[in-house]
Amino acid sequence: MSAHLGLATTKVHLASWPGAPDDWPSLSRPTLHDVHGLCAALAVTTVALDLANHLTEA
Known part of the structure; x- marks a missing residue:
């Protein structure tokens, strides 16, 4: 799972949760990290x- x-003009990658399965539930519980x-x-x-x-603006 990733957050973008x-x-x-572009898409910025904010974070990834590589351990999250493809069928993660609608209620995600990420770790504190x-x-x-x-x-x-x-x-x-x-x-x-x-x-x-x-x-x-300058």
Whole structure:
């Protein structure tokens, strides 16, 4: 299972759960390590988007 962020020009890979089976249930229970990694990826993505927005305004 993977988490992606779809942007206008590209798709950004945020996180992967390689151990998740293809038929994972609708209620996913990632580990604390998984959640921490996803939060870190979202934080980096937010900073990158803020920087990109700032550069387009300049």
